[in-house]
Amino acid sequence: MDRVFIYDTTLRDGTQGEGISLSVEDKVKIAARLDQLGVAYIEGGWPGSNPKDMEFFQRAQQMTWKHAKIAAFGSTCRPGSEACDDPNLRALIESGAPVVTIFGKSWDFHVTAALRTTLEENLRLVRDSITFLKNQGREVIFDAEHFYDGYKGNPAYAKEVVMTAEKAGADWIVLCDTNGGTLPHDVLSITQEMVFTLRAPVGVHVHNDGDLAVANSIMGVMAGARQVQGTMNGYGERCGNVNLCSVIPNLQLKMKMECLPEGKLQTLTDAAHFVGEIANMPLRNDMPFVGHSAFAHKGGIHVSALMKDPGTYEHIQPEAVGNHRRVLVSELSGMSNVIYKAKELGLDVNRQNADTKQIIEQIKNLEHQGFQFEGAEASFEVLLRRAFGEDPVPFVLDSIRLIIEKRSDADFTSEAMIKLRVGDQVVHTAAEGNGPVNAVDNALRKALLSHYPFLAECHLTDYKVRVLDGKDATEAKVRVLIETRDSHDAWGTVGVSTNIIEASWQALMDSFLYGYMRERARASIESSRPA
Known part of the structure; x- marks a missing residue:
């Protein structure tokens, strides 16, 4: 089985995505999880750009890495300067990372318009920078920035850049679709030519601006590339980088290319959600392979x-x-x-x-009335068990009374009074809340907690209200979806009514009943185990 080396740049390129900011501790946690997943390279950041990334590399030197090599990222030296004197290259060495990835211009348009130097000087920057890093004993990966656009604009110069990098000793030549607009057939043909031309192994680094990053990465591998650079969950600037959570299973399961060590692919979904939680970017349900709705x-x-x-x-x-x-x-x-x-x-x-x-x-x-069970599977289970004769009735409600008061010099206040029967005992209590629904929830918990201690671990984590028919204005029917979580799991329930309190009560009741049924099932399993 051929191997494709997975190079993860979530901690650097991924953090350029809008809304993503990682602390040093966040980066350490993600890097450790990526090493567990089994990726070959973890790019920790750009040590020459900020103190946070340098601190990460200091922490990384104290950690044990089982599968991954840690890579530091930077650029070639600046026009007119010597590589040995360049502070950016010095910072890469000081990071202690065994792998250094530097990018250089391979599009003549960028050399003259962005870098504001000559084509020959740009070749010197690439050559001298790689030579310097190799002399420092580092594995060097050269990212040929804008390579596919550069090749289409001036193929002779784009090829000269990567051949210069190879002659200088680069261990990998990575072809970049930095603008993310290249089509798959171009990636295939251009990569094929470069794999044929170069002796050094080739990789691909593509962005998703044309929604083709996964296809382009696969085309690159089909053309002979043996490194894929990307990010977990496709995080990255603009429309993101290629999503490794889609590339890896496509390559490993369908193309029989080894991307992760044996047994690690089965941890991909967990790793994707772990990274999403740390980055505070929960996964879309419809994300392929690892999303909640993928199957x-x-x-x-x-x-x-x-x-x-x-x-x-x-x-x-x-x-x-x-x-x-x-x-x-x-x-x-x-x-x-x-x-x-x-x-x-x-x-x-x-x-x-x-x-x-x-x-x-x-x-x-x-x-038809407006209930929706797709996001409320706990309500559906309660409904199904009732239909087949399992109808737990842990309590009987006598009444609920709500008082909502607004005084001219104060905010609204809400109080719920509840009366119910648990067995032969009548419980009558009251509780306040931030709003009427919160007050009802608090009163119900207060009334039942001594009878059902499991409620102490149950917490409402999400509450959504949707108006089902806006033309009825404030008389419209609403759907309430709530999510409840305990120490074991989370579950969703639903209620529908023209009265938002009634709809909320339905969802709260289903949430309680589902938690009650789960607790009974757990207790039954525990009691059946031998002492």
């Missing part, structure tokens, strides 16, 4: 086929990248969706079961 199935015909053979509607097994299959339930659902979900829950159902047919009709009616 989610909604149409009844699809699910029916999946039950016969998952390969009918899945291009790979979800587990191959550490993801999992999800079957959604909506008005588009058929019998197969309900049966699939019921079997997941251990419910004994079949197509002839009258309860199954009835629950499908109930789901469709509820969706």
Whole structure:
């Protein structure tokens, strides 16, 4: 199996994406997780540009790296200066990184317009910078900036730049689509020519401005490139860099190219979400391979086929990248969706079961009213278990009363009074909140906590309200989606009503019932284990 060396630049190029800022501690955590994933190179930043990146390299020298080499990034020396005196190159050496990646101009337009120097001087900058770094004992990767655009503008000069880098001793020549606008067939043909021309191994570094970064990287590998530079989740300037979470599984599973050590591909989804959390950039649900919806199935015909053979509607097994299959339930659902979900829950159902047919009709009616179970699978499980005879009633509500008060010299205040029965005990209590929904939630928890201690670990983490029909103005029906989390997991529930408090109560009740059922199931498992 041929190997493709994965070069991760999330900590440098990725941080140039809008809204992304990483502390030194963040960068250390991400780098450690990338090393666990098994990438070949981790680019830590540009030590000559800011103290934070230099501190990262100091921390990196104290860490043990099992799979990855740490790379420092910088540029060639400046026009008119000597490489040995260039502070940027000096900082690269001082970083202690065993690998140094420098970029140089390969597009004549950039040499004259941006660098404001001559084509010959630019060749000297490339040659002297690489020679200096090699003499310092570093592995040197040369990123030929704007190479594909430069080749299309002046192929002779673009080739001369990379051949100069090779002669100076560069260990890798990386062809860059810096503007991200090159088409796949051009990447294929140009990369093929350079792989044929150069003796040094070739890599590709592409951006996603044409939404073609993954395709272009694959074309580069098909042409003979054996290094792919990119970022986790495609973070990067403008439209981002190539998304390694898409490139790696395509290359490894479909082209049989070794990108990660054995067994590491199954950790890709977890790594992608870990990086997203640290960067405070949660993954889009529809992200290929690693997104929450990557293997989610909604149409009844699809699910029916999946039950016969998952390969009918899945291009790979979800587990191959550490993801999992999800079957959604909506008005588009058929019998197969309900049966699939019921079997997941251990419910004994079949197509002839009258309860199954009835629950499908109930789901469709509820969706017609505005309920949406795709983001509220906990509500669907509560509904399904009730339909098949599992109807836990841990308490009975007698009444809720809300008082919302506004005084001229103060903000609105909310208080909820709740009366309910738990077994043969009547509980009557009250609580205040930041708003009426928060007050109801607080009162419910206060009333039930002594009976159901698991509630102490349950916290509302998200609350969304959507108006379903705006023409009705303030009388419109609303859908409330809430997310609750405990120490084990998170779950979503839904409520719909023309009254926002009623819709919120429905979602809160489903959230409590789902947590109650989970807690009972956990207790049952614990009690069945031998002492």
